[in-house]
Amino acid sequence: MFVLSIIKDTVAVHPQHFALPPEQAITNELNKKYANRVLHDVGLCICVFDISEAGEGKIRYGDGFLWYKVVFRLVVFRPFASEVILAKVKSSDEDGIRLSMGFFDDIYVPLMWLPEPSAFDPNERAYFWLPGSEAKTAHELLDSPTSERMYIDTGEIVRVRVEADEFYDDEPGPPKATEGVQQVQLENRRPPYTITNKVWVLCHGGKMRVSRPWTRDSEAMQLRFESYSCLL
Amino acid sequence: MEVVNQRSALLSNYEVLTLLKELESDHLARTRTALRIKKEEEAAGLPRNHVPQEEVLENLRTIEVEAIQYLSADHQPSLKQTDASISQLTRSLSRFDLTKAEKLQIVNLAPTEAVELYVIVEELEDRLGDHMQDILSTVRASLIEAVSSAEPTHAPAEVGFYQEPVQAVYQEAETWEYDANEIVFEDNGEGAGVEGDLDIDED
Numbered sequence: 001m002f003v004l005s006i007i008k009d010t011v012a013v014h015p016q017h018f019a020l021p022p023e024q025a026i027t028n029e030l031n032k033k034y035a036n037r038v039l040h041d042v043g044l045c046i047c048v049f050d051i052s053e054a055g056e057g058k059i060r061y062g063d064g065f066l067w068y069k070v071v072f073r074l075v076v077f078r079p080f081a082s083e084v085i086l087a088k089v090k091s092s093d094e095d096g097i098r099l100s101m102g103f104f105d106d107i108y109v110p111l112m113w114l115p116e117p118s119a120f121d122p123n124e125r126a127y128f129w130l131p132g133s134e135a136k137t138a139h140e141l142l143d144s145p146t147s148e149r150m151y152i153d154t155g156e157i158v159r160v161r162v163e164a165d166e167f168y169d170d171e172p173g174p175p176k177a178t179e180g181v182q183q184v185q186l187e188n189r190r191p192p193y194t195i196t197n198k199v200w201v202l203c204h205g206g207k208m209r210v211s212r213p214w215t216r217d218s219e220a221m222q223l224r225f226e227s228y229s230c231l232l
Numbered sequence: 233m234e235v236v237n238q239r240s241a242l243l244s245n246y247e248v249l250t251l252l253k254e255l256e257s258d259h260l261a262r263t264r265t266a267l268r269i270k271k272e273e274e275a276a277g278l279p280r281n282h283v284p285q286e287e288v289l290e291n292l293r294t295i296e297v298e299a300i301q302y303l304s305a306d307h308q309p310s311l312k313q314t315d316a317s318i319s320q321l322t323r324s325l326s327r328f329d330l331t332k333a334e335k336l337q338i339v340n341l342a343p344t345e346a347v348e349l350y351v352i353v354e355e356l357e358d359r360l361g362d363h364m365q366d367i368l369s370t371v372r373a374s375l376i377e378a379v380s381s382a383e384p385t386h387a388p389a390e391v392g393f394y395q396e397p398v399q400a401v402y403q404e405a406e407t408w409e410y411d412a413n414e415i416v417f418e419d420n421g422e423g424a425g426v427e428g429d430l431d432i433d434e435d
Contacts, residue, residue, distance in 0.1 A: 103298035
């Protein structure tokens with residue numbers, strides 16, 4: 001889930017931080033620049049792990065900053081493909097489920113990767129799964145008695161497998177002007193880093209609204225597992 | 233900026249949690265000393281001399297707090313793990329024919345049920361067959377709870393080992409609330425004015 005990335009960069013330390021030991025000052029600057037940001041094709045940066053190399057601080061003409069050339073290691077959130085992670089259901093809609101890990105929210109489960117057969121219940125705004133059911137279409141599934149459905153409620157913890165991740169560079173590009181007036185673009189901003197998942201085994205969640213509770217009882221688990229292997 | 237190596241090493245959740253907790257306690261210690269010095273100076277009626285205050289890195293604090301919350305939630309095994317138990321677990325996992333990624337996930341998720349293991353290891357039955365239960369019991373043994381419940385009348389050293397992390401977690405929870413208060417205090421304090429002055433100087 002987390003990796004170490006080696007990155008080379010030049011940082012400037014403001015004179016107000018000269019009192020600090022240089023290592024601390026550099027780490028602070030790097031954390032200020034990288035922490036909680038998505039680096040393109042690298043991942044979501046968490047914090048500096050350590051500094052491997054740092055040159056001597058140099059002062060350039062024009063400002064009082066000390067400029068350091070640094071090679072450092074960064075803790076980055078970047079789950080590899082097919083890694084299994086635990087995440088919380090943030091919301092569900094007709095397109096799929098959105099998951100959250102607290103520090104990272106752009107995790108999506110598209111409809112096609114939900115365990116089959118499952119359908120979206122518009123009344124509950126949640127997906128449910130009917131293990132062992134013969135029904136194929138969403139209509140047939142929605143006719144089933146509510147007590148048999150296994151709902152994937154908001155706030156529940158699910159175990160998902162990472163299928164793909166994608167980076168999107170949201171650079172605005174040059175400003176567009178029509179008739180000499182600058183246009184403000186009102187398009188949707190896409191998240192810079194998204195992860196697409198497959199729901200695998202739904203595990204020990206909070207509240208379960210099914211008559212046959214998803215306990216950790218091995219028999220029930222086995223049953224669930226069998227229906228998964230059918231899917232495979 | 234130049235990315236030298238995107239993925240030079242993989243980290244386990246526990247390692248990241250330890251690192252973040254260290255950062256957090258460093259931060260707490262610093263704010264507490266800063267506050268104490270300030271109070272002492274005020275009490276002594278000394279004129280405020282300009283001690284350079286370390287700024288609070290907001291983005292770092294955000295990710296730190298959120299990641300700690302995620303990694304130490306109830307559904308994560310990290311609370312039941314210790315440095316020793318993880319190194320023991322990885323050593324005993326080397327007996328089995330597992331890939332590096334699978335081992336990492338076993339450490340991260342600590343599967344104690346067969347289903348949980350099926351998800352992590354591909355073609356589990358063909359590759360491991362009878363060893364599956366061995367892996368599960370190894371993992372169970374590495375979790376502190378399992379140790380204490382299985383053998384409650386163990387050597388006292390073992391018991392001490394069990395209690396230590398629990399206490400540490402409790403302290404962490406307590407200091408956390410202090411932290412929230414302290415940040416509020418800092419924001420309303422004179423620091424804001426000082427920053428404003430500096431801005432003007434720069435212009």
